[in-house]
Amino acid sequence: MMSDALYRDFNSYLRRLYGCRVQKIIVDAGLTCPNRDGTLGHGGCIYCNARGSGSGAALHSMSITDQLAAGKSYLARRYKAKKFLAYFQSFTNTYAPFAVLKELYAEALSVPDVVGLTIGTRPDCVSDEVLDHLHVIGKRHLVWLEYGLQSAHDKTLALINRGHNVEAFSNAVERTRRRGIPVCAHVILGLPGESREDMMETARFLAATDLQALKIHLLYVIRGTELETWFRAGKYECLTRADYAATVSDFLALLPPHLIIQRVTGDPHPKELISPFWALEKQKTLHAIHEYMQTNGLFQGKNFIPCKRKPRHSTFIDT
Numbered sequence: 001m002m003s004d005a006l007y008r009d010f011n012s013y014l015r016r017l018y019g020c021r022v023q024k025i026i027v028d029a030g031l032t033c034p035n036r037d038g039t040l041g042h043g044g045c046i047y048c049n050a051r052g053s054g055s056g057a058a059l060h061s062m063s064i065t066d067q068l069a070a071g072k073s074y075l076a077r078r079y080k081a082k083k084f085l086a087y088f089q090s091f092t093n094t095y096a097p098f099a100v101l102k103e104l105y106a107e108a109l110s111v112p113d114v115v116g117l118t119i120g121t122r123p124d125c126v127s128d129e130v131l132d133h134l135h136v137i138g139k140r141h142l143v144w145l146e147y148g149l150q151s152a153h154d155k156t157l158a159l160i161n162r163g164h165n166v167e168a169f170s171n172a173v174e175r176t177r178r179r180g181i182p183v184c185a186h187v188i189l190g191l192p193g194e195s196r197e198d199m200m201e202t203a204r205f206l207a208a209t210d211l212q213a214l215k216i217h218l219l220y221v222i223r224g225t226e227l228e229t230w231f232r233a234g235k236y237e238c239l240t241r242a243d244y245a246a247t248v249s250d251f252l253a254l255l256p257p258h259l260i261i262q263r264v265t266g267d268p269h270p271k272e273l274i275s276p277f278w279a280l281e282k283q284k285t286l287h288a289i290h291e292y293m294q295t296n297g298l299f300q301g302k303n304f305i306p307c308k309r310k311p312r313h314s315t316f317i318d319t
């Protein structure tokens with residue numbers, strides 16, 4: 001696979017771990033987010049709409065079991081997948097009473113062929129109690145935490161209304177890794193007010209953090225968001241595909257070779273997308289990234305400068 005030579009992909013990692021195709025199934029647990037429900041008093045991230053990246057399945061009263069059953073049958077047909085990870089993606093999946101979370105995670109793991117959990121959440125929203133529980137689950141199943149950082153610059157996090165700072169992210173990663181749970185961080189390229197060098201500084205920050213995987217997203221404008229208002233008022237301009245491909249490539253070159261790259265672009269909902277429309281043509285974007293890397297002799301880790309300090313918590317199922 002082309003990405004194998006240029007960056008370390010997640011599918012290959014899972015195949016090495018389980019010896020078969022493993023697919024994530026997105027589940028919507030019907031939770032919310034403290035940055036949307038008013039708790040943090042921020043009104044939500046400027047690029048997030050009412051769906052909060054959700055599938056909406058919970059709104060249609062589908063249980064976790066039903067969502068996983070539907071996902072299994074589709075992904076087994078499409079990719080010949082044999083094992084699955086329940087991906088709690090929508091909103092903040094550690095933001096509920098502990099007893100509720102325990103039940104949700106247990107229900108997902110009770111579904112046949114679901115071999116693990118991957119839990120997307122905010123770094124300011126994960127308690128030691130939940131981490132301790134996930135550590136116990138992790139002894140028998142694959143468990144990943146996914147934390148949204150988006151940028152390593154506090155000024156950007158304030159501008160986009162994240163409602164947490166970089167320190168909150170570092171703190172969450174440290175507490176998670178202390179328990180040996182692998183962490184995937186999310187970043188967004190093309191955030192308002194950020195220069196190319198700002199984004200490269202984020203890459204260097206991530207390279208020096210004890211992470212096991214990364215998802216790189218493009219910032220796109222979605223209907224019903226604050227960013228849409230900025231865009232229509234001419235206060236925000238989207239990246240071009242060429243700019244994005246070059247930025248992702250340089251970003252990847254700064255990252256350590258061991259980091260698993262779970263994503264190099266996003267998947268906007270076609271009915272919600274305002275701009276840029278090129279974001280809908282994912283294969284063309286992947287091709288542009290691969291072409292830029294090959295033309296410029298880049299690969300993941302090429303410009304990585306190892307940190308003298310070793311990660312403090314190195315427990316990680318590697319292959």
Ligand code: SF4
Nearest residue numbers: 033044045048052091
């Ligand atoms: S943290 Fe996630 S769900 Fe909450 S407002 Fe931001 S993008 Fe939306």
